[in-house]
Amino acid sequence: MAIVYKRPHALTDEVFHYCPGCTHGIIHRLIAETIDELEIEGCTVGIAPVGCAVRAYDFFSCDMVQAAHGRAPAVATGLKRARPENIIFTYQGDGDLAAIGMAETVHAATRGENITVIFVNNAIYGMTGGQMAPTSLPGQVTQTTPYGRDTNSAGYPIRVCELLSTLDGVALAQRVTVDSVRNVRIAKKAIKKAFENQIKGLGFSIVEVVSSCPTNWGMAPNDALKWLQDNMLPYYPLGVYKDISEGGENK
Amino acid sequence: MAEKVLMKGNEALAEAAICAGCRHFFGYPITPQTELAAYMAKKMPKIGGTYLQAESELAAINMVLGASAAGVRAMTSSSSPGISLKTEGISYLAGCDLPALIINVQRGGPGLGGIQPSQSDYWQATKATGHGDFQILVFAPSTIQEMVDLVFLAFDLGDKYRMPAMILLDGMLGQMMEPVVLPEAGKTVVPDRPWAADGHKNKRPHNIINSLYLDPLKLEQTNIERFKRYEKIKGTEQRCEELHTEDADIIIVAYGASSRVCRNAVAAARAQGIKAGMIRPITLWPFPVDTIQKRLVSAKAFLTVEMSMGQMVDDVRLAVNGAKPVHFFGRTGGIIPSPPEVLEQIELINGGI
């Protein structure tokens, strides 16, 4: 009997601890499939963030390092400079990457650090219980914006791909989502390209995955995806913001 | 023997680190350690190493963490305010059992403080270079030659015990020049690091470098194991220099720059017939408790001299444990005490014993 679907080797047997309807699981799988397809598990080192994905070090079969909140790109820089032959990826949420770690993100990007960044944007701090994130939408109700995000006092969300695409060191900045089979396929292609870029030495590649957080958004999984489609995607348009690879939109 | 050369403290530290096999330096500019980073920036590209000026001290220490996790000798250097920022990463290094060398060329504080020499980060270095239950090795050189030697020791012991090590000096020692003999290459061997996150090559289970333990019992057990290691270090790695302590009535305890001033003061006191001596801690953690306790019977009083409001004196008092009086003299804010000032303190104490 032919096997048509199995757990990628790059994922361990550890059971995901993520909430029902959370998209971390899909994104983990896409990364693991990529590692398998590129046959790089033996030379890949992943960096787990602080946040819901902190235990990513238990889920991926490659070597893993757990970084302080926001510092994953700096830790990745150290790992890559020490062993340039290895493939280094970070897995970061919006608070980690775009709030406390914004300096590390921007500077790793502008240095053209040859690493791969998977950025999960669900517009909320998940693990700490649903506080406002730098990417929370105007008017979005969170634990720390109980009357909705008031842009007069809490400012505006940050569009990370747009911001980073202005930097010369960036090879790929692409925003995807995993709300449908079609979009999962696009996300997989983008993640694979972000790893291939590193193998080719092209520089900093970031894939932003617009995601849902049913638990902290207070919605059923399907409603959360609907909310994502109706509210997140208009604010965070999907697409390629920079791509210097062969066949890419800008060189 | 290799040639004696004249080198600035900051440059000697850099050259020694290179000799000790360090090829990865991550820093951020701050006075008065600048020459160290500048030396690395000049040398590293020529020997295939990495010099990287990070966007902040936070980033620099986490780059060190990454490089150390990958299994190479890595270091950073800074001065007091910058070390405060690095404490986050130092705590993670300790929690991940990673070696790394951190150099603190101290300046006056708190806050932006000043840029002149100081020893007011003793508490930070020995008690709390970050949150949580942990210690790091702390070395306090007093000459440029000793700086070079301690760079090797700090890397070697950091590797041996899998923990961060700090060389704690001050602006005076960093800026001054003295003759120094650099060790031959190959004096130190970088050990294998089977624990490193350097790619499992499909030959072993994956390595995880991590300081998170969601189960409090596991975290407690990990900390207990780590403190067993610390106890072993306390038993074997205490280092200090004794100067005229055998017959000393008054024993000065001073490290680094202030110990140099005290050396003059001890000589001047001896010239007057006062039996003064000095214990100069070379390791601040582990603190040389054993040597101080060995002198408790013969000494009549202790005098701690620091370029601070009085920090190491706490450890001297703990070691003396009330057996003899412990006095303190310090200048702070970037002032280096003068030998006559210290001599005056010795004379005062001598009048009272």
Added chain:
Amino acid sequence: MRPDLNLLLAGFGGQGLLFGGKVVAYCGLIENREISWLPSYGPEMRGGTANCSVCISDEPIGSPLVLSPNALIVMNLPSLEKFIDTVEAGGSVFIDSSMISKRVDRKDINVFYIPATKLAEENDLKGLANMVLVGKLCKELGFCSKETLFAAMEKSVPPSKAELLEKNKKALQIGIDYL
């Protein structure tokens, strides 16, 4: 045992005092004595006050910070006023009299007035007044031989700046010859 040299060099940043101190320190290194060199440091990289302590001794050096010099090279008035009273009785002071017109009142020290800046400029050695003063210091105090002094200069000038070596040596010689 040879006497200790506790030298302070003081003046404006840019007058080459730190370099002058380095040459003196190398003299001690060549003669295999204990030495230390300590600069003042701070935001005044150029034009502010700068000074530098050099100790040469046969004993290990304690504090490298010279608070009571037995030799003082001074190249501006603020530094003269700041440090003249700190000189040990019996010590020697070397004053660039082209920069400082003031005379020293103290009778318990030896004072040498050398128009170092003027001498340097007259000999097409602009900027090397520091070395004129070091030459004079060496001759008067005899802390090392002339050969050592010139060898120290060779160690202090990087090979990439070889054309400066002869000029510096010439400036030292002017100081040595100045009566």
